[in-house]
Amino acid sequence: METKVKTLPWRRTRTKSEPKVKRSSKKKIWQNYELYLFLLPTIIYFIIFHYIPMYGILIAFQDYMPTQGVWGSPWVGFEHFIRFFNSFQFWNLLENTLELSFLQLLFGFPLPIIVALLLNQLRNQKYKKFVQTVIYAPHFISVVVLVGMVYVFFSPNGLINNFIMIFGGDPIYFMSEASWFKPLYISSGLWQETGWAAIIYLAALAGVSPEVHEAAIMDGASKMQRIRHVDIPAIMPTAMILLVLSVGNLMNIGFEKAYLMQTPLNVSAGEIIPTYVYKVGLQSAQYSFAAAVGLFNAVINFILLWAVNRAAKKLSGSGLW
Structure with missing residues (x-):
């Protein structure tokens, strides 16, 4: 005789479409809720200050009028983008921004790795x-002070020109010549940030077991061989992640320093997209046009980030996602 088991109404049976994984993940979150509470302020911060303001990109497709607001301003579509692409400054801005960004990446990315590898080999603590x-120490100098130091050292009567005149040369007007803007911008950035950027590589090298180096020494490996076959592979995952992050910010080079270093005579080499957005958007009150230029800059950043992250995952297996 068959007996039917009656299912109580408050006892819900799990169907095939609801795997155990959902319940187990919820259980893990509940068991570690303190950790998620620690994350909550950061999540709230990003939602309020980074995600909610993103609705402001709508003005890039409008003829924005402050009196009518975002939702009341008339729509113009891609008019501001077309205007930017057809402007005589477009190629100069793009060239300056890309050149400064790639030069900064070319010299600023490998130099901290080299410094960390050299410091790691020092035995005198x-x-x-x-x-x-x-x-x-230079990392803790503000950008304003740094640019002030550049003006003092490279002025016609500054320290560098005094050395040039001692050896019979003529003073060079560094801050007035467009050809010197990029070298000064890159070199001052390297001086300020190289030591600080090397910290994370030193931390990665500290995780290498001394036994690995001892085994390499026993096998007759030289210092250069140990750097090549032990230290560099140890920091490679960290380096790839930082490379992806650096490329993701390729177009967002330092606005403050570029703006402060600009003069009427070197602006042709120093005008970049961030400084142009500031001048057009805030100084000229062309809010929609500035938003369109800024959105174009952000889209290029996103494409570069996605492409480099994909390439890094294929080459080394390390990536942001």
């Missing part, structure tokens, strides 16, 4: 700490 302190 006092000297190592002294060198670390000296090269870290």
Whole structure:
């Protein structure tokens, strides 16, 4: 005789479409809710200050009028983008931005790795700490002070020109010649950020077991061979992640320093998209046009980030997602 088991109404049976994974993940979240509470302020911060303001990109497709607001301003479609692409400044802005960005990446990315590898080989701890302190210190100088130092050292009567005149040369007007803008911008950035950027590589190298180096020494490996076959592979995943992040910010080079270093005589080499957006958007009150230029810049950044992340995952297996 067959007996039917009656299912109680409050006891819900799991169907095939609801795997155990959902319940187990919810259970894990509940068991570690303290950790998620720690994350909550950061999530709220990003939602309020990064995601909610994104609705403002709508003005890039409008003829924005502050009196009518975002939703009341008339729509113009891609008019501002077409205007930017057809402007005489477009190619100059794009060239300056890309050139400064790639030069900064070309010199600024490998240099901290080299510095970290060299510092890691030092055995005199006092000297190592002294060198670390000296090269870290410029990071804590503000951009305004840094540009002020550049003006003082490279002015016609500055320290550099005094050395040039001592050896019989003529003073060079560094801040007035467009050809010197990019070298000064890149070199000052390397001086300020190289030591600080090397910290994360030193942390990665600290995780390498001394036994691996001892085994390599026993096998007769030289210092260069140990750097090549032990240290570099150890920091490669970290380097790839930082490379992807650097390329993702390729178009967002330092606005403050570029703006402060600009003069009427070197602006042809120093005008970049971020400074142009500031001048057009805030100084000239062309809000929609500036939003269109900024959105174009952000889209290029996103495409570069996606492409480099995909290439990094294929080459090394490490990526942001």
